[in-house]
Amino acid sequence: MGRSRQEQLQEVRVLVSVPGRTAWAGPESSNDYRRKKLSMTSTMLSQDGAASNDRQRVFLEVQDVHKRFAGVHALRGIDLTIEAGEIYHLLGENGCGKSTLIKIISGAQAPSQGRLLINGVSHASLSPLQALTLGIETVYQDLSLLPNMSVAENVALSEQLVNGNGKLVRRFDRRAVEATAMRALATVNLPTDAAFLATRADELPIATRQLLAIARAIATRAQMVIMDEPTTSLTQKEVDNLVAVIEGLRAQGVAVLFVSHKLDECFAIGGQAIVFRDGAKVVQGPIAGFTKAQLAHWMTGKQLDGARYRNRSYGNGELLEVQGLGRKDYFRDVDFVLHKGEILGITGLLDSGRNELALALAGVQAADRGRIALEGGEVVLRTPGDAIRHNIGYVPEDRLSEGLFLDKSIRDNIITTVLNSLRGRCGALDARRSQQLAEDTVASLQIATPDVDRPVQSLSGGNQQRVLIGRWLAIRPRVLILHGPTVGVDVGSKDIIYKIVQRLAEEGLGVILVSDDLPELLQNCDRILMMRKGRIAHNFDVEGLTESELYRTLVSDSIPKATA
Secondary structure (H helix, E strand, O other): OOOOHHHHHHOOEEEEEEOOEEEEEEEOOOOHHHHHHHHHHHHHHHHHHHHHHHHHHEEEEEEEEEEEEOOEEEEEEEEEEEEOOOEEEEEOOOOOOHHHHHHHHOOOOOOOEEEEEEOOEEEOOOOHHHHHHOOEEEEOOOOOOOOOOEHHHHHOHHHHHHHOOOOOOOOOOHHHHHHHHHHHHHHOOOOOOHHHHHOEHHHOOHHHHHHHHHHHHHHOOOOEEEEEOOOOOOOHHHHHHHHHHHHHHHHOOOEEEEEOOOHHHHHHHOOEEEEEEOOEEEEEEEHHHOOHHHHHHHHHOOOOOOOOOOOOOOOOOEEEEEEEEEEOOOEEEEEEEEEOOOEEEEEEOHHHOHHHHHHHHOOOOOOOEEEEEEOOEEEOOOOHHHHHHOOEEEEOOOHHHHHOOOOOEHHHHHHHHHOHHHEOOOOOEOHHHHHHHHHHHHHHOOOOOOOOOOEHHHOOHHHHHHHHHHHHHOOOOOEEEEEOOOOOOOHHHHHHHHHHHHHHHHOOOEEEEEOOOHHHHHHHOOEEEEEEOOEEEEEEEOOOOOHHHHHHHHHOOOOOOOOO
């Protein structure tokens, strides 16, 4: 372990080759005769051996790859090398070309120019089946699970496609499918019992589906696994589990290409950082050799603010008071006060009740007991319409499936909560006022678009998120609930969103930030409520609070008495 690369290359080793794999049998120190016979030539072979070793380690080479879309130069001469048993972090803002490169490597798109070399064999482009057959597995952001198929069938899907030359056989070996699924599921710490194996994918929560997609990727014993934002819906405990899975893949000689906006996770995993900006690779090196500030600068070309965004205290005026709130077995006896101008964080593990509490405060899933008061007056929140009438805005956790109308324009998405107020005397929508509201929102929230008539699906994730925030700011909220506000958002857009949140608090809004992103909570909040098993277990003042202290408390099995 402590020897240099050159020292290792000076040893003569026996090369053992298996299909798609290469392994060293180890130094021949036990065979004196062979060592004496070969020692004379070891120095002569060292250079050739080094080159041979490097060639054997290289799984994928991307050479001068370009991609153009209708005048947009999405990738500009990308060159990179992926070696077996190494971890790479592909970093950059949304729209920088990361997803395009992933699609080219996985066979979803063809490059406009350049080539891929896989195990030394040149390919102008790949089909998805070719990529799978060659050992490339991809976990996409949308997971690409088949909702009406069982857990076992989804996990074994790639293996079935490869074995069937791209076709799913009508009758397949159920035992073999379940054996494949059980092995992969155990690796990501998901259940392996018969009931879980038979569960349809669309019946599972989003975090479980994310782990399921990862299990499918590793079920085929791939040579390279691409993970595109694999932790967006995972708790910290589940992220720690995934880090262990990635390390296990690396130890088995599998290359991992990890795409994430969460730099803390990348540093925890280790490996190489590859930074893209505007379709070009701008820097590459061991991630441990960078600071977060340096990576953020390479990604954005800008110097971003420091770690703490919150730099002012809130007032004493009580804005929202919650007493004894509960809903079925999801959460109970929830008490807290939100002050004017306060940013209140709420966190907890997936089963803590944090998500259900957020939905109840937004009227999406009404509480069945307890009391909610807004500026001293009791309010009943049975529907989202009730929340809107009381000027409570809610930005949902999943903007794609729960928030945005992707095929509609930016303008239509922004005005949807205030349609009635934009109608004229005859009930027709006032086009001029609608246009003005949308344009003002775009300018205020720094949404990058040439006009508000563009479909919202054409925007990057960060710009889409700001459109969604703008929709709820249109109701002039007194309380704004942000549920995972920067999930799948790049570092530059996070900076913009955090500054927007601080500005809203300075204007007197009460902000509730529901998140499992601990740095996000510490950077932005005045207080953090931690939930466990449906109750508020801790009420932290953020001043002086560390991430390690917050994390230790989060994963603790004890349930201390609430201090809220």
